[in-house]
Structures are given as structure tokens and as C-alpha cells.
Amino acid sequence: MTGTGIGRLAGKVALVTGGGSGIGQASALRFAAEGAAVAVLDLREEAAAETAALIAKQDGQAIALAADVSNAAQVEEAVTRAVTEFGRLDVLYNNAGVDSRGSVAVAEEDNWDLSFAVNAKGTFLCSRAALRHMDPAEGETASIINQGSVAGLVGVPNFAAYCAAKGAVIALTRSMAVDLAPRRVRVNVICPGTVFTPLMEPMLRARGDGDMAAGLAKTLVKYPIGRLGTPEEIANVALFLASDEASFMTGAVVTADGGMTAQ
Numbered sequence: 001m002t003g004t005g006i007g008r009l010a011g012k013v014a015l016v017t018g019g020g021s022g023i024g025q026a027s028a029l030r031f032a033a034e035g036a037a038v039a040v041l042d043l044r045e046e047a048a049a050e051t052a053a054l055i056a057k058q059d060g061q062a063i064a065l066a067a068d069v070s071n072a073a074q075v076e077e078a079v080t081r082a083v084t085e086f087g088r089l090d091v092l093y094n095n096a097g098v099d100s101r102g103s104v105a106v107a108e109e110d111n112w113d114l115s116f117a118v119n120a121k122g123t124f125l126c127s128r129a130a131l132r133h134m135d136p137a138e139g140e141t142a143s144i145i146n147q148g149s150v151a152g153l154v155g156v157p158n159f160a161a162y163c164a165a166k167g168a169v170i171a172l173t174r175s176m177a178v179d180l181a182p183r184r185v186r187v188n189v190i191c192p193g194t195v196f197t198p199l200m201e202p203m204l205r206a207r208g209d210g211d212m213a214a215g216l217a218k219t220l221v222k223y224p225i226g227r228l229g230t231p232e233e234i235a236n237v238a239l240f241l242a243s244d245e246a247s248f249m250t251g252a253v254v255t256a257d258g259g260m261t262a263q
């Protein structure tokens with residue numbers, strides 16, 4: 001998505017984690033095109049900077065932040081920098097994530113721990129830090145969007161830790177929604193189907209025993225719509241949940257999966 005939108009996030013400040021690639025980059029660009037000032041956070045500073053530069057190129061406002069979302073001190077510093085730069089925080093998209101390897105029978109403990117540290121604990125740490133700065137006025141709402149997955153809703157072969165961690169994100173979303181509604185902070189979770197991004201490449205290749213085409217073929221049969229999603233299609237859902245058009249939505253589990261979980 002490039003060019004200007006219709007101002008659906010005009011005057012808002014958004015922080016997007018994992019904003020250096022894939023769904024996070026597409027969402028950061030889309031939020032900026034709709035008028036938001038965007039803090040692009042990524043583990044890789046150069047990746048965050050690339051997204052911020054793309055936003056600047058479309059005449060948007062952005063800063064790049066480097067942080068490991070599973071590290072509380074780095075998260076606190078990054079969120080503080082974003083609020084210092086832009087003066088407020090209205091939208092947090094907890095998009096940053098890692099995959100996992102193997103079923104419970106073979107998974108490595110450090111891989112399990114990493115999946116929970118980034119996918120689940122990262123969502124907690126970023127939300128806790130952001131909430132210190134989210135103070136919507138009467139009649140307004142702030143929006144936290146968590147990144148779940150179809151893997152949090154159905155079993156995915158050889159992906160045990162990722163399924164469990166994304167299931168935790170879905171449960172955490174409901175808990176946050178209940179706790180934060182009195183503060184006018186809405187919390188929803190997107191459950192994407194497979195989108196061809198750097199995060200998914202290892203899983204797709206492994207599914208094909210090292211052959212990406214075979215892995216894609218095995219995956220596509222799971223999608224009634226007949227294709228994988230695009231980062232922009234998930235960014236569209238995130239934009240809606242970030243915007244006032246979703247003002248009555250909190251605690252919602254929003255699948256965008258080409259019909260994968262409808263079967």
C-alpha cells in the first residue's frame with residue numbers, strides 16, 4: 001500500500017513491533033498512509049530504519065526503534081522514545097513473533113522458551129509499557145492489536161511451541177480486554193492464516209522436506225480460498241482494529257485465514 005489514505009488514523013500515534021518486514025512493515029506503511037505517526041520497532045535496527053524510510057518516502061512520519069520485545073528494559077526504553085518523539089501513544093500492534101520447530105516429542109527446550117519469550121511474553125511486556133502512556137479521552141479509545149495465528153486455534157503439525165504460545169496470546173487478549181475496558185483501551189487479536197513472509201519460510205520449507213514448492217503445495221490444500229494471504233491483507237485488518245470504526249470491538253478473535261479454520 002503506498003500513497004495517502006483517507007485519514008482513518010489522523011492525529012494518532014502507533015507503535016508496530018516486528019515492523020521491519022512482512023505483516024509489520026505492511027501495517028506500519030498502511031497506518032502511516034492513513035495519517036498515523038508510526039514508531040517502527042524491530043529486533044534489527046536496519047530493518048526498522050528501512051520501513052521508516054519507506055514511510056518518509058510516502059510523506060509519512062516515522063521513527064525506527066531497535067529492541068528485543070522479550071527484554072523488558074529494551075521495551076521500556078523503546079516505548080519511552082516513541083512517546084518522547086510523538087507525544088502520545090494510541091495504537092500498539094504486537095506483531096513481532098518467532099516460529100518454532102517440531103512436535104512436543106522432539107522440540108528443543110530453548111526453542112520452546114524462545115517462542116514463548118517473544119510471542120507471549122513480548123506481547124505482555126510491550127502492552128505493559130505502552131499502557132503507561134495510553135490515556136484516551138472520554139469518547140475516544142486506544143487500541144492494542146495482538147498477533148495471534150490460526151495456529152492458536154487449530155493444531156499445526158510440528159509447530160507445538162508456536163501453537164501453544166499463540167494460544168496464550170489469544171487467551172491473554174481476552175484477559176486484557178476485560179481488564180482494560182474501563183480505561184477505554186480496546187484489545188483484539190488477529191489470527192492470520194499463512195502469509196508468505198520471512199517468518200514462515202522455514203516452516204514452509206521444512207514442510208516440503210527442504211523443498212519450498214512442495215511445502216507450499218502441502219499448505220495450499222489447507223486454504224479453501226486457494227492461495228496464501230498477503231501482508232497487506234492482514235494490514236487491512238489491523239488498520240480496521242486500530243481505527244475508530246472498531247470502537248465497539250474488544251476481546252475479539254479476528255481470523256483472516258482464507259477459510260482455513262472454517263473447515
Ligand code: 1HS
Nearest residue numbers: 149151156192193194195
Ligand atoms: C501465519 C500463521 O501464523 C501460520 S501458522 C501455520 C498455518 S498452516 O500453514 O499450517 O496452514
